[in-house]
Amino acid sequence: MGTSGEAFLRDFHALRPAVTSEVMAAGRDADGRSSYELVRDEVAGAERVLDLGCGDGHLLDLLAATGRDPKHLAGVDLSTASLAALYGLGDLDMDDVQAVRLGAAALAARLPRPAGLSGDARALLEPLLTAVCAHVLEFFASRSTFANRTLVEQSRDLAGLAADTALLLERTPSPLAEDARFEQRYAEHIGNRHGELTILGLGGGVSREWPLEAAYVPLEAASGVEPPAPVAQALAVRERVVLRGSAGAGKTTLLQWLALAAVGRGERPGPPGLYGRVPFLLPLRRVLAAGAPPTPDRFLHAVRSSLAGAQPDGWADRVLSAGRGLLLVDGVDEIPAEARETTRRWLRELVRDFPDNRWVVTARPSAVRDEWLADVGFHELSLVPLATGDVRELISRWHAAAGADPAAGRALYEAVLANPALAQLAVHPLLCALLCALNSTRDGRMPSVRRELYDAALGLLLERRDEERGVSVAGVSLDRDTRLGLLQRFAHWMTRNHQSEMAASDAVRQIRRALGDTAGEPEAVLEHLLSRSGLLRESTPGVVHFATHGSFQHFLAARAALEEGDLPMLLVNAHRPQWEDVVRMAVALGGPTEQTRLVEGLLPADGDGRHSPTAVRRGLLAASCLPDAAGLDDDARRRVLEFTAPLVPPRDKRAVRTLIDLGTPTALALLPGPEGLPDEVALNVVLVATRLGSEAALPLLARYRAHPSLAVRRQLAWSWYRFDTDRYAEEVISGLGGDGLYFTAHHTEHLRALRALGGRPRVQVADPDYRPSELLELLDRDRLTALWLPGGYRPAEDGGRWLHRFPRLTTLVLPERPPADDPTLPDHLTVTDRPD
Numbered sequence: 001m002g003t004s005g006e007a008f009l010r011d012f013h014a015l016r017p018a019v020t021s022e023v024m025a026a027g028r029d030a031d032g033r034s035s036y037e038l039v040r041d042e043v044a045g046a047e048r049v050l051d052l053g054c055g056d057g058h059l060l061d062l063l064a065a066t067g068r069d070p071k072h073l074a075g076v077d078l079s080t081a082s083l084a085a086l087y088g089l090g091d092l093d094m095d096d097v098q099a100v101r102l103g104a105a106a107l108a109a110r111l112p113r114p115a116g117l118s119g120d121a122r123a124l125l126e127p128l129l130t131a132v133c134a135h136v137l138e139f140f141a142s143r144s145t146f147a148n149r150t151l152v153e154q155s156r157d158l159a160g161l162a163a164d165t166a167l168l169l170e171r172t173p174s175p176l177a178e179d180a181r182f183e184q185r186y187a188e189h190i191g192n193r194h195g196e197l198t199i200l201g202l203g204g205g206v207s208r209e210w211p212l213e214a215a216y217v218p219l220e221a222a223s224g225v226e227p228p229a230p231v232a233q234a235l236a237v238r239e240r241v242v243l244r245g246s247a248g249a250g251k252t253t254l255l256q257w258l259a260l261a262a263v264g265r266g267e268r269p270g271p272p273g274l275y276g277r278v279p280f281l282l283p284l285r286r287v288l289a290a291g292a293p294p295t296p297d298r299f300l301h302a303v304r305s306s307l308a309g310a311q312p313d314g315w316a317d318r319v320l321s322a323g324r325g326l327l328l329v330d331g332v333d334e335i336p337a338e339a340r341e342t343t344r345r346w347l348r349e350l351v352r353d354f355p356d357n358r359w360v361v362t363a364r365p366s367a368v369r370d371e372w373l374a375d376v377g378f379h380e381l382s383l384v385p386l387a388t389g390d391v392r393e394l395i396s397r398w399h400a401a402a403g404a405d406p407a408a409g410r411a412l413y414e415a416v417l418a419n420p421a422l423a424q425l426a427v428h429p430l431l432c433a434l435l436c437a438l439n440s441t442r443d444g445r446m447p448s449v450r451r452e453l454y455d456a457a458l459g460l461l462l463e464r465r466d467e468e469r470g471v472s473v474a475g476v477s478l479d480r481d482t483r484l485g486l487l488q489r490f491a492h493w494m495t496r497n498h499q500s501e502m503a504a505s506d507a508v509r510q511i512r513r514a515l516g517d518t519a520g521e522p523e524a525v526l527e528h529l530l531s532r533s534g535l536l537r538e539s540t541p542g543v544v545h546f547a548t549h550g551s552f553q554h555f556l557a558a559r560a561a562l563e564e565g566d567l568p569m570l571l572v573n574a575h576r577p578q579w580e581d582v583v584r585m586a587v588a589l590g591g592p593t594e595q596t597r598l599v600e601g602l603l604p605a606d607g608d609g610r611h612s613p614t615a616v617r618r619g620l621l622a623a624s625c626l627p628d629a630a631g632l633d634d635d636a637r638r639r640v641l642e643f644t645a646p647l648v649p650p651r652d653k654r655a656v657r658t659l660i661d662l663g664t665p666t667a668l669a670l671l672p673g674p675e676g677l678p679d680e681v682a683l684n685v686v687l688v689a690t691r692l693g694s695e696a697a698l699p700l701l702a703r704y705r706a707h708p709s710l711a712v713r714r715q716l717a718w719s720w721y722r723f724d725t726d727r728y729a730e731e732v733i734s735g736l737g738g739d740g741l742y743f744t745a746h747h748t749e750h751l752r753a754l755r756a757l758g759g760r761p762r763v764q765v766a767d768p769d770y771r772p773s774e775l776l777e778l779l780d781r782d783r784l785t786a787l788w789l790p791g792g793y794r795p796a797e798d799g800g801r802w803l804h805r806f807p808r809l810t811t812l813v814l815p816e817r818p819p820a821d822d823p824t825l826p827d828h829l830t831v832t833d834r835p836d
Contacts, residue, residue, distance in 0.1 A: 104134035178312045179319075183278060187263035189307050190279060194256040195265055213267045214401040216257055217394040217429065219250050221381040224653050227718045228384045228691065236271040238379045240351065240359040242372055245383035246661050247581050248430030248551055251362040254383075255281055255328040258360065262326045277326040277358060278319045284343065285334040285500040286539070293346035296320055296354075304540040323356025333367035333577045336498040340368060351376045365661045366617055367577040370654060382657055384691045385427035387722035391416060394429060398436040405440075412439040415446060417724060420696040422446060424627075424663060425453060427693050430551055450628055451588040454555045458484065462535075478528060482515075484556075486525070487535060489514055491546065491556035492564070495582055500553065501545035504538075551581070558585035562594060571601040574621060575614045584625055592631030599625055600636050603643055619643045623670070624662045644670055649677060650684040659688045668697055679709040686712055690719035698723065698731045705735040713741050717764075721746040729753040738762070742788050742835055751778035764788035764813075764835075772796040781806050788813035788835055795824050803829065811836070 108129040197212045220228040221243065231254060235241060245251045259279035261270025269275070280299050287294060287302040294301065296316035300308035319325050329347065332340060347361065351373075361373065371380065386394065392413050399409035412435065416422045425431040431450075434457050439446060447453040462480050478486075489510045494502055504526060511522040529536050530544065535552050538544050546553040561570055561582070570586055573579040587598050602622035604615035623644045626637065648670045650656045659667040671689060674682050686704055689697040704712055716736055720728050721744075729750075733743070734757055742764040745751045751774070754760055759780025768791030776796075779787075784806050793814050796802040801824045803809060812831045825831065 104130050104137055107137065108133045175312060175314065175318070179315050182307075182310065182312055182315060185310070186278070186307060187265070189305065190259050190263045190281075191265035193305075194259050194281060197253065210401045212253070212256055212260065215394075215397050216253060217386070217390055217397060218268070219254055219429075220384050220387070220390075222384050222691065223379065223381050227715065231383075232269075232271045234381055235360065236273065238381070240373070240376070240378040241361070241381050242368075242378050243360055243362045243381050243383065244365045244367075244657070245362065246365060246428070246663075247554070248428045249383045249385075250429040251383065252283075252330055253429070255330050255360065255362065258326065258328060274326065274358065276324070278324055279326040279328060280316075281328045281330065283330045283334075285331055286543075288335055288339060288343070293343065296350075304543075320354035320357055323354070325354065325357035327357055327359045329359070329361040331362060331500075333364035334500045337576060344368075344372065347373060348376050364577045364580075365657055366580075382660070384660070385663075385693045386429060386432065387693045388417070388695070388724050389721060391426045391432060394432050395436055398433055399440070402436075402440065404436075408439060409436070412436065412446075417695060419446075420694065423694045423696065425450065427663075449588070451585075454552070454585075458552075458555075478525070483529060486511060486514060486529060488556045488560040488563070490536070490544075491553045492560035494553060495557040495579070496569075498578065500578075501539060501543050504542045504544055507544055554581035555585045557582050558589055561586055562590055567594065567597055567601070570598065574602055574618055580621055583621060584628065587625040588628035590631075592633070595625075595629045595632045596636050599629060599632055599640060603639055616647065620647070620658055620662060626669075641670075648672070649681050650688060651681055652684075656684050656687050660691050663692065667692060668694070668700060671700060673700070673703045674707055679712065682707060682709060683712050683715060686715045690715060690722060693722045695723065695727065698727065702731050702735065705732060706737050710740050713737055717741060717744045720744060720750060725749045725753055729757060733757065740836075742786070748774055748778065751775070754778075755780060759783040762786040762788070764790070766790060768792070770794075772802045776802055776805060779806070782808065784809055786811040786813070786835075790815060792816065793818055801826075
């Protein structure tokens, strides 16, 4: 070995050969061998204790590190008594498992220290003891029996620990254990309470409640001018969101779906990071019914949950303090305007006190100002109308959930594509569901305007089947007109009082005033309406509201206002978001005189306030009424268009959102072609037209195909999925300028359509679940030069080098670069994370 330590050992043993033998002779174990003999017997060629150290570089390094001359060290008084400390290992009351658990330093510290050592001896003894203990323990641990003994010892320790823990939990009830038990019950409660949707239009004893997952269609949301994305994807990267959407856009249903995803009751996964959180779904109309916003410990009481009294003390606070909550606050637009600032302060306080939770707050587009909660980190998202493919999926799911003929669903979808009026209605989930209900009962004869749609739905829901007419409940018999009149009174009362639900006692009072004693006890009449109208529901005991998120409430309130001559009341409140739909419905239901009076009353008078935010909102409301105002005189129509002309083309994101909310065909009628528009404004026009998702927008979009702005053409390429594949390919994609543009394929039908058009040199495959074999089949191998895979690169199913089969491919765009030596990638390929 040639080290100074080795020389020291040779010299030491030459000078004092009796030391080792004297140490080894002293003190024997039960079987007659000392601890060191046990070690010696296991090491081949070891005759003396210190010979064990001769083969270990760590010990030799330790000895050499003293810097002493070996001859000098050999003279140090390391007698039998000096080395007796090492022998003391045999006297310790522990086994090898316990010794290994201690560690070398702690084991050495337990050995006795002989008295009378010189300074040099003490300096050498301490590190020597630690080093030798380390070697001894290493040997113990290497023996074949050690692992088995260790497992037995660990099992005993764990069993003892489990028993002690169980006893501790039994004697000292843990709030965390109690929380866990309650949260299991709460998850079941969420699944039961929010796991169903109402399927309108079913009768004859068929249940109207179906699992939400069976009929729910995933929605999309947009932020600013960014392309829309699935809501789950948009929420995954934003912890706090204000989500805007028009009436019937699916806001409440979305929150139900998120709550189910959080407790693991959904078939489809929610946004990443949501599962395992504790959801609190808080409809503001109910939460604020008692006045002041609730503290977390009162959340379940505020929504009248049946588990409110069972929650452990402080449970909600512990959930939110740990950042495990999912706060779903629904319907800022459904509370009075004067209560919204109080609500905002309440939300800001909660966010600051419990910052690590997830939040979604919903509102109508105009209910609150932009960046309403931006100062506490909320991002703005807007639900976009259903794309054509989403309409098809919703129709298919509705018919499957309702057990209706699938052929009828396919016929309805074809009718929607062919009829612009139906297409305008179908992009809203609620109205699309109504179309499905009517289609299943009217042999395909569909209404063409909103008024006809609601009239037909009322007839369906109030009359039901012939066998249900005149059915009595508790001695009550009401014809259709009587039921309709009572429902109108309820709707009118709720709207006048800025409410979306009413106490049963108020409903009974309205019944008594309308009918007296002619139809039986008012309480029985209310029970009849709840069980037979299909429109009225009891949300919690003693509280009733209209189904379908208030849409029928608005329609019936408009009917009542017209019958009562309450046009001034409509105009006075028209700037309030919760009244906008009522005004639209009143225009649709009114005759020429009422239509003209209402529309002209919405337009602001000339003066300084003509372009104030309130005036602009009222003017746009007037414009949104035009499609349903067939009796409006020409002069009033002209004045509306003149007022809205300065608002279009849209020059900012608020204008974009406002026009989208107007819907087709009003917004489309206002949008100009590309001539003379700056690139940014042209992009806004295309954003509005594509997000409306109506086939009626295709002629306008076709005018932008050759626009020089890459951003404009990129929006056109990306929005293909929102329209019928073949029609959009023919009218837009076929003439879309390809200079610098990646053509986006969201699914295989798009790839087939691109191939039918002769292929394209640059293609973005947006489907993250693409299959290389399909790309080999559908992409033009002789034309493809650049491929963008946002979902990442994946090898071929058979392990082959599929990219090598595109001879002209030079650029591959990936979110993450693969290893430089990946053999499945062609050598000449440029891989980047950004499209040029």
